[in-house]
Amino acid sequence: MDALVNNAGIEPAHSLEGMELGTWQATLDVNLTGPALMIKHCVPMWRRQGGGRVVSIGSRVWLGGGWTPAYSASKAGLVGLTRTACRELGPLGVTVNVVAPSFLHTAFNAQKAEAAFLDSYVGRFAEASPLGRLVEPVDVANAVAFLVSDRARNITGEVLHVAAGTQLAPAVQ
Known part of the structure:
Protein backbone atom coordinates (compact mmCIF):
# COMPACT_ATOMS: atom_id res chain seq x y z
CA MET A 1 0.00 0.00 0.00
CA ASP A 2 1.93 2.99 -1.25
CA ALA A 3 -0.88 5.53 -0.90
CA LEU A 4 -4.26 5.77 0.74
CA VAL A 5 -6.70 8.39 -0.56
CA ASN A 6 -9.70 8.86 1.72
CA ASN A 7 -12.34 10.17 -0.67
CA ALA A 8 -15.74 9.05 0.63
CA GLY A 9 -18.08 11.70 1.93
CA ILE A 10 -21.66 12.77 2.48
CA GLU A 11 -22.92 16.33 2.83
CA PRO A 12 -26.49 16.63 4.09
CA ALA A 13 -27.82 20.19 3.95
CA HIS A 14 -29.66 21.37 7.06
CA SER A 15 -29.56 24.02 9.73
CA LEU A 16 -28.02 23.30 13.11
CA GLU A 17 -31.43 23.69 14.71
CA GLY A 18 -33.08 21.35 12.21
CA MET A 19 -30.36 18.70 12.28
CA GLU A 20 -31.30 15.23 13.46
CA LEU A 21 -28.90 13.17 15.58
CA GLY A 22 -28.92 10.37 13.00
CA THR A 23 -27.77 12.80 10.30
CA TRP A 24 -24.97 14.06 12.52
CA GLN A 25 -23.80 10.53 13.34
CA ALA A 26 -24.00 9.24 9.77
CA THR A 27 -21.97 12.21 8.52
CA LEU A 28 -19.26 11.72 11.15
CA ASP A 29 -19.21 7.97 10.48
CA VAL A 30 -18.57 8.40 6.75
CA ASN A 31 -16.46 11.58 6.73
CA LEU A 32 -14.32 11.08 9.85
CA THR A 33 -14.57 7.59 11.33
CA GLY A 34 -14.10 5.93 7.93
CA PRO A 35 -10.80 7.70 7.21
CA ALA A 36 -9.57 7.03 10.76
CA LEU A 37 -10.23 3.31 10.38
CA MET A 38 -8.67 3.18 6.92
CA ILE A 39 -5.48 4.78 8.25
CA LYS A 40 -5.47 2.50 11.30
CA HIS A 41 -5.67 -0.65 9.19
CA CYS A 42 -2.91 0.47 6.79
CA VAL A 43 -0.36 1.14 9.56
CA PRO A 44 0.89 -2.48 9.79
CA MET A 45 1.65 -2.50 6.05
CA TRP A 46 3.45 0.85 6.21
CA ARG A 47 5.44 -0.34 9.23
CA ARG A 48 6.62 -3.40 7.25
CA GLN A 49 7.46 -1.50 4.07
CA GLY A 50 8.96 1.60 5.69
CA GLY A 51 6.51 4.29 4.65
CA GLY A 52 3.52 5.42 2.67
CA ARG A 53 1.25 8.34 1.89
CA VAL A 54 -2.19 9.39 3.11
CA VAL A 55 -4.27 12.07 1.44
CA SER A 56 -7.75 12.74 2.74
CA ILE A 57 -10.22 14.79 0.77
CA GLY A 58 -11.46 17.52 3.04
CA SER A 59 -13.32 20.66 2.11
CA ARG A 60 -13.01 24.41 2.24
CA VAL A 61 -16.04 24.14 4.54
CA TRP A 62 -13.78 22.99 7.40
CA LEU A 63 -13.34 26.73 7.91
CA GLY A 64 -17.10 26.98 8.54
CA GLY A 65 -20.00 27.09 6.16
CA GLY A 66 -23.72 27.49 6.13
CA TRP A 67 -26.31 24.72 6.06
CA THR A 68 -23.77 21.97 6.66
CA PRO A 69 -22.93 21.82 10.40
CA ALA A 70 -22.27 18.07 10.50
CA ALA A 85 -1.60 11.00 12.37
CA CYS A 86 1.33 12.85 10.81
CA ARG A 87 3.03 13.04 14.22
CA GLU A 88 2.33 9.40 15.01
CA LEU A 89 3.15 7.97 11.58
CA GLY A 90 5.98 10.28 10.56
CA PRO A 91 8.60 8.09 12.26
CA LEU A 92 7.36 5.24 10.05
CA GLY A 93 8.00 7.31 6.93
CA VAL A 94 4.31 8.07 6.31
CA THR A 95 3.15 11.51 5.18
CA VAL A 96 -0.43 12.53 5.97
CA ASN A 97 -2.18 15.50 4.33
CA VAL A 98 -5.57 16.94 3.42
CA VAL A 99 -6.67 18.37 0.09
CA ALA A 100 -9.45 20.89 0.76
CA PRO A 101 -11.35 21.81 -2.40
CA SER A 102 -14.09 24.37 -2.62
CA PHE A 103 -17.32 23.82 -4.49
CA LEU A 104 -16.41 21.67 -7.49
CA HIS A 105 -17.64 22.49 -10.96
CA THR A 106 -19.63 19.34 -11.73
CA ALA A 107 -23.09 18.75 -13.17
CA PHE A 108 -24.07 16.91 -9.97
CA ASN A 109 -23.12 19.84 -7.72
CA ALA A 110 -24.85 22.35 -9.97
CA GLN A 111 -28.07 20.30 -9.85
CA LYS A 112 -27.77 19.85 -6.09
CA ALA A 113 -27.31 23.58 -5.51
CA GLU A 114 -30.26 24.51 -7.69
CA ALA A 115 -32.51 21.81 -6.25
CA ALA A 116 -31.68 22.68 -2.65
CA PHE A 117 -32.28 26.39 -2.37
CA LEU A 118 -29.56 28.39 -4.08
CA ASP A 119 -30.11 28.92 -7.78
CA SER A 120 -27.22 31.40 -7.95
CA TYR A 121 -24.92 29.38 -5.66
CA VAL A 122 -22.52 28.37 -8.42
CA GLY A 123 -22.15 31.95 -9.62
CA ARG A 124 -21.51 33.20 -6.09
CA PHE A 125 -18.64 30.73 -5.68
CA ALA A 126 -17.03 31.91 -8.91
CA GLU A 127 -17.46 35.54 -7.78
CA ALA A 128 -15.85 34.75 -4.41
CA SER A 129 -12.74 33.44 -6.18
CA PRO A 130 -9.91 35.88 -6.88
CA LEU A 131 -9.44 33.83 -10.05
CA GLY A 132 -13.10 34.23 -11.00
CA ARG A 133 -13.64 30.54 -11.61
CA LEU A 134 -14.66 27.30 -9.96
CA VAL A 135 -12.45 24.35 -9.10
CA GLU A 136 -12.55 21.47 -11.58
CA PRO A 137 -12.25 17.81 -10.48
CA VAL A 138 -8.92 17.55 -12.35
CA ASP A 139 -7.49 20.27 -10.07
CA VAL A 140 -8.16 18.07 -7.05
CA ALA A 141 -6.75 15.01 -8.80
CA ASN A 142 -3.55 16.91 -9.64
CA ALA A 143 -3.12 17.96 -6.00
CA VAL A 144 -3.57 14.38 -4.81
CA ALA A 145 -1.13 13.08 -7.43
CA PHE A 146 1.45 15.58 -6.21
CA LEU A 147 1.00 14.73 -2.53
CA VAL A 148 1.38 10.98 -3.10
CA SER A 149 4.50 11.51 -5.22
CA ASP A 150 8.11 11.64 -4.06
CA ARG A 151 8.11 15.36 -4.89
CA ALA A 152 6.04 15.85 -1.73
CA ARG A 153 8.14 13.63 0.52
CA ASN A 154 8.65 16.39 3.11
CA ILE A 155 5.09 17.72 3.13
CA THR A 156 3.05 16.32 6.00
CA GLY A 157 0.35 17.53 8.37
CA GLU A 158 -0.78 20.13 5.85
CA VAL A 159 -4.06 21.30 4.36
CA LEU A 160 -3.68 22.08 0.68
CA HIS A 161 -6.55 24.33 -0.37
CA VAL A 162 -7.58 23.70 -3.95
CA ALA A 163 -10.19 26.40 -3.81
CA ALA A 164 -9.36 29.04 -6.45
CA GLY A 165 -8.73 31.40 -3.53
CA THR A 166 -12.22 31.07 -2.03
CA GLN A 167 -10.73 30.03 1.31
CA LEU A 168 -9.71 33.68 1.66
CA ALA A 169 -13.26 34.96 1.21
CA PRO A 170 -16.10 34.83 3.72
CA ALA A 171 -18.15 31.65 3.52
CA VAL A 172 -20.42 31.63 0.51
CA GLN A 173 -23.96 31.35 1.86
Whole structure:
Protein backbone atom coordinates (compact mmCIF):
# COMPACT_ATOMS: atom_id res chain seq x y z
CA MET A 1 0.00 0.00 0.00
CA ASP A 2 1.93 2.99 -1.25
CA ALA A 3 -0.88 5.53 -0.90
CA LEU A 4 -4.26 5.77 0.74
CA VAL A 5 -6.70 8.39 -0.56
CA ASN A 6 -9.70 8.86 1.72
CA ASN A 7 -12.34 10.17 -0.67
CA ALA A 8 -15.74 9.05 0.63
CA GLY A 9 -18.08 11.70 1.93
CA ILE A 10 -21.66 12.77 2.48
CA GLU A 11 -22.92 16.33 2.83
CA PRO A 12 -26.49 16.63 4.09
CA ALA A 13 -27.82 20.19 3.95
CA HIS A 14 -29.66 21.37 7.06
CA SER A 15 -29.56 24.02 9.73
CA LEU A 16 -28.02 23.30 13.11
CA GLU A 17 -31.43 23.69 14.71
CA GLY A 18 -33.08 21.35 12.21
CA MET A 19 -30.36 18.70 12.28
CA GLU A 20 -31.30 15.23 13.46
CA LEU A 21 -28.90 13.17 15.58
CA GLY A 22 -28.92 10.37 13.00
CA THR A 23 -27.77 12.80 10.30
CA TRP A 24 -24.97 14.06 12.52
CA GLN A 25 -23.80 10.53 13.34
CA ALA A 26 -24.00 9.24 9.77
CA THR A 27 -21.97 12.21 8.52
CA LEU A 28 -19.26 11.72 11.15
CA ASP A 29 -19.21 7.97 10.48
CA VAL A 30 -18.57 8.40 6.75
CA ASN A 31 -16.46 11.58 6.73
CA LEU A 32 -14.32 11.08 9.85
CA THR A 33 -14.57 7.59 11.33
CA GLY A 34 -14.10 5.93 7.93
CA PRO A 35 -10.80 7.70 7.21
CA ALA A 36 -9.57 7.03 10.76
CA LEU A 37 -10.23 3.31 10.38
CA MET A 38 -8.67 3.18 6.92
CA ILE A 39 -5.48 4.78 8.25
CA LYS A 40 -5.47 2.50 11.30
CA HIS A 41 -5.67 -0.65 9.19
CA CYS A 42 -2.91 0.47 6.79
CA VAL A 43 -0.36 1.14 9.56
CA PRO A 44 0.89 -2.48 9.79
CA MET A 45 1.65 -2.50 6.05
CA TRP A 46 3.45 0.85 6.21
CA ARG A 47 5.44 -0.34 9.23
CA ARG A 48 6.62 -3.40 7.25
CA GLN A 49 7.46 -1.50 4.07
CA GLY A 50 8.96 1.60 5.69
CA GLY A 51 6.51 4.29 4.65
CA GLY A 52 3.52 5.42 2.67
CA ARG A 53 1.25 8.34 1.89
CA VAL A 54 -2.19 9.39 3.11
CA VAL A 55 -4.27 12.07 1.44
CA SER A 56 -7.75 12.74 2.74
CA ILE A 57 -10.22 14.79 0.77
CA GLY A 58 -11.46 17.52 3.04
CA SER A 59 -13.32 20.66 2.11
CA ARG A 60 -13.01 24.41 2.24
CA VAL A 61 -16.04 24.14 4.54
CA TRP A 62 -13.78 22.99 7.40
CA LEU A 63 -13.34 26.73 7.91
CA GLY A 64 -17.10 26.98 8.54
CA GLY A 65 -20.00 27.09 6.16
CA GLY A 66 -23.72 27.49 6.13
CA TRP A 67 -26.31 24.72 6.06
CA THR A 68 -23.77 21.97 6.66
CA PRO A 69 -22.93 21.82 10.40
CA ALA A 70 -22.27 18.07 10.50
CA TYR A 71 -20.24 18.20 7.28
CA SER A 72 -18.22 21.22 8.47
CA ALA A 73 -17.49 19.56 11.81
CA SER A 74 -16.49 16.29 10.16
CA LYS A 75 -14.09 18.02 7.76
CA ALA A 76 -12.57 20.08 10.60
CA GLY A 77 -12.15 16.81 12.49
CA LEU A 78 -10.39 15.36 9.45
CA VAL A 79 -7.79 18.13 9.74
CA GLY A 80 -7.26 17.27 13.41
CA LEU A 81 -6.98 13.57 12.58
CA THR A 82 -4.46 14.34 9.84
CA ARG A 83 -2.25 16.45 12.07
CA THR A 84 -2.31 13.83 14.82
CA ALA A 85 -1.60 11.00 12.37
CA CYS A 86 1.33 12.85 10.81
CA ARG A 87 3.03 13.04 14.22
CA GLU A 88 2.33 9.40 15.01
CA LEU A 89 3.15 7.97 11.58
CA GLY A 90 5.98 10.28 10.56
CA PRO A 91 8.60 8.09 12.26
CA LEU A 92 7.36 5.24 10.05
CA GLY A 93 8.00 7.31 6.93
CA VAL A 94 4.31 8.07 6.31
CA THR A 95 3.15 11.51 5.18
CA VAL A 96 -0.43 12.53 5.97
CA ASN A 97 -2.18 15.50 4.33
CA VAL A 98 -5.57 16.94 3.42
CA VAL A 99 -6.67 18.37 0.09
CA ALA A 100 -9.45 20.89 0.76
CA PRO A 101 -11.35 21.81 -2.40
CA SER A 102 -14.09 24.37 -2.62
CA PHE A 103 -17.32 23.82 -4.49
CA LEU A 104 -16.41 21.67 -7.49
CA HIS A 105 -17.64 22.49 -10.96
CA THR A 106 -19.63 19.34 -11.73
CA ALA A 107 -23.09 18.75 -13.17
CA PHE A 108 -24.07 16.91 -9.97
CA ASN A 109 -23.12 19.84 -7.72
CA ALA A 110 -24.85 22.35 -9.97
CA GLN A 111 -28.07 20.30 -9.85
CA LYS A 112 -27.77 19.85 -6.09
CA ALA A 113 -27.31 23.58 -5.51
CA GLU A 114 -30.26 24.51 -7.69
CA ALA A 115 -32.51 21.81 -6.25
CA ALA A 116 -31.68 22.68 -2.65
CA PHE A 117 -32.28 26.39 -2.37
CA LEU A 118 -29.56 28.39 -4.08
CA ASP A 119 -30.11 28.92 -7.78
CA SER A 120 -27.22 31.40 -7.95
CA TYR A 121 -24.92 29.38 -5.66
CA VAL A 122 -22.52 28.37 -8.42
CA GLY A 123 -22.15 31.95 -9.62
CA ARG A 124 -21.51 33.20 -6.09
CA PHE A 125 -18.64 30.73 -5.68
CA ALA A 126 -17.03 31.91 -8.91
CA GLU A 127 -17.46 35.54 -7.78
CA ALA A 128 -15.85 34.75 -4.41
CA SER A 129 -12.74 33.44 -6.18
CA PRO A 130 -9.91 35.88 -6.88
CA LEU A 131 -9.44 33.83 -10.05
CA GLY A 132 -13.10 34.23 -11.00
CA ARG A 133 -13.64 30.54 -11.61
CA LEU A 134 -14.66 27.30 -9.96
CA VAL A 135 -12.45 24.35 -9.10
CA GLU A 136 -12.55 21.47 -11.58
CA PRO A 137 -12.25 17.81 -10.48
CA VAL A 138 -8.92 17.55 -12.35
CA ASP A 139 -7.49 20.27 -10.07
CA VAL A 140 -8.16 18.07 -7.05
CA ALA A 141 -6.75 15.01 -8.80
CA ASN A 142 -3.55 16.91 -9.64
CA ALA A 143 -3.12 17.96 -6.00
CA VAL A 144 -3.57 14.38 -4.81
CA ALA A 145 -1.13 13.08 -7.43
CA PHE A 146 1.45 15.58 -6.21
CA LEU A 147 1.00 14.73 -2.53
CA VAL A 148 1.38 10.98 -3.10
CA SER A 149 4.50 11.51 -5.22
CA ASP A 150 8.11 11.64 -4.06
CA ARG A 151 8.11 15.36 -4.89
CA ALA A 152 6.04 15.85 -1.73
CA ARG A 153 8.14 13.63 0.52
CA ASN A 154 8.65 16.39 3.11
CA ILE A 155 5.09 17.72 3.13
CA THR A 156 3.05 16.32 6.00
CA GLY A 157 0.35 17.53 8.37
CA GLU A 158 -0.78 20.13 5.85
CA VAL A 159 -4.06 21.30 4.36
CA LEU A 160 -3.68 22.08 0.68
CA HIS A 161 -6.55 24.33 -0.37
CA VAL A 162 -7.58 23.70 -3.95
CA ALA A 163 -10.19 26.40 -3.81
CA ALA A 164 -9.36 29.04 -6.45
CA GLY A 165 -8.73 31.40 -3.53
CA THR A 166 -12.22 31.07 -2.03
CA GLN A 167 -10.73 30.03 1.31
CA LEU A 168 -9.71 33.68 1.66
CA ALA A 169 -13.26 34.96 1.21
CA PRO A 170 -16.10 34.83 3.72
CA ALA A 171 -18.15 31.65 3.52
CA VAL A 172 -20.42 31.63 0.51
CA GLN A 173 -23.96 31.35 1.86
